[in-house]
Amino acid sequence: MKIESRLAQIGSIQEPVTGAVSFPIYNATAFRHPRLGESTGFDYARSKSPTRKVLEEAAAQLESGDAGFACSSGMAALQTIFALFSQGDHLLVSLDLYGGTYRLLERIMSRFGVTASYVDTNDLDAMSTLYTPNTKAVLIETPTNPLMMITDIERVCAWAKSKGMLTIVDNTLLTPFFQRPIELGADIIIHSATKYLGGHNDVLAGLIVTKGKELSEQMAFLHNSIGAVLGAQDSWLLMRGMKTLALRMERHQENATRVASWLLEHELVEEVYYPALPHHPGHDVQNRQSSGNTGIFSFRLKDAGYIEPVLRHIKLIAFAESLGGVESLMTYPSVQTHADIPEEIRRQIGVDDKLLRFSVGIEHADDIIADLDQALAAAKRERQEA
Numbered sequence: 001m002k003i004e005s006r007l008a009q010i011g012s013i014q015e016p017v018t019g020a021v022s023f024p025i026y027n028a029t030a031f032r033h034p035r036l037g038e039s040t041g042f043d044y045a046r047s048k049s050p051t052r053k054v055l056e057e058a059a060a061q062l063e064s065g066d067a068g069f070a071c072s073s074g075m076a077a078l079q080t081i082f083a084l085f086s087q088g089d090h091l092l093v094s095l096d097l098y099g100g101t102y103r104l105l106e107r108i109m110s111r112f113g114v115t116a117s118y119v120d121t122n123d124l125d126a127m128s129t130l131y132t133p134n135t136k137a138v139l140i141e142t143p144t145n146p147l148m149m150i151t152d153i154e155r156v157c158a159w160a161k162s163k164g165m166l167t168i169v170d171n172t173l174l175t176p177f178f179q180r181p182i183e184l185g186a187d188i189i190i191h192s193a194t195k196y197l198g199g200h201n202d203v204l205a206g207l208i209v210t211k212g213k214e215l216s217e218q219m220a221f222l223h224n225s226i227g228a229v230l231g232a233q234d235s236w237l238l239m240r241g242m243k244t245l246a247l248r249m250e251r252h253q254e255n256a257t258r259v260a261s262w263l264l265e266h267e268l269v270e271e272v273y274y275p276a277l278p279h280h281p282g283h284d285v286q287n288r289q290s291s292g293n294t295g296i297f298s299f300r301l302k303d304a305g306y307i308e309p310v311l312r313h314i315k316l317i318a319f320a321e322s323l324g325g326v327e328s329l330m331t332y333p334s335v336q337t338h339a340d341i342p343e344e345i346r347r348q349i350g351v352d353d354k355l356l357r358f359s360v361g362i363e364h365a366d367d368i369i370a371d372l373d374q375a376l377a378a379a380k381r382e383r384q385e386a
């Protein structure tokens, strides 16, 4: 079955009693045992719960994995994954990545003796230099948030495998509709499902998908033991959002491509970072390993003085954190999503005070462009008058 059909059908054929097309929300946290030593398959909701199970099975299938785990947020999913590692273990991590992932590694995991080195994950020489016998995994974001750097997933997975390491891919920005890293050799997928999978800026959730029996069993143990699991209501809401993922991703891609191309020509814009644009350094790899492009990109204005008035004048586009919802959102990474990354690293990778991140929604592209046009014009006018 094609992915569009699998998405639309999530949870609609599993309910055997009533035939409900939308899978019910089971709020129960405890389940009766038929007799001693017997179980219906459900005992206690932290370990397994009916509504969450349907979501988890769908996630595993969509990502071509063996098991799925729904968590209370993307960060909860990352924390659960990091619990695979022990004191002394070391990770290689994408240089440009979500600030919260960096904060979790540097301010929390480091206290438990799990360390990370940040590296351009396309530079295998640099990765080999940083590799030690204690290096247990590579964590890739591709595209990265916010600079949209692309990593050749197959190449990194093959390299990691040759050294006995796991490859973890944060697939939040492309979703399994456009990219399935397990098919390219990855072992673990993590999603902030709060973003495109949920898609409506109304559910906070994370997903993990694992490949392989042993890893799936280990993750099931950690998921239950840590307990940062997704509740039944949110599991249902996430499934509801995922049913329209294909349509939304196609429109996000179409709008983002039009808006990014328009911005590239604008007199106040210095650069646009979007892999769909032919001049983007990751364009060819992205086209090879993914079937489409995300709806988010970053762009750099020619002067930091334009940032404040642009954010003040946008109307249709909301000045708000997060990404991947139907509504267009713009954020200022250096003071918001990436504030926890030290300034020297931010500058090295280009997350500076002239960079804006834009999550292009599914409104009409003409309206999005008109809003940007008036905000940029107002910023120019105010700068001239100042």
Ligand SMILES: Cc1ncc(COP(=O)(O)O)c(C=O)c1O
Binding pocket: 073, 074, 075, 076, 098, 100, 101, 141, 145, 170, 172, 173, 191, 192, 193, 194, 204, 205, 206, 322
């Ligand atoms: C790429 C990426 N991974 C993980 C996270 C964390 O997810 P959550 O906010 O759902 O905890 C985010 C959040 O912005 C993200 O952008």
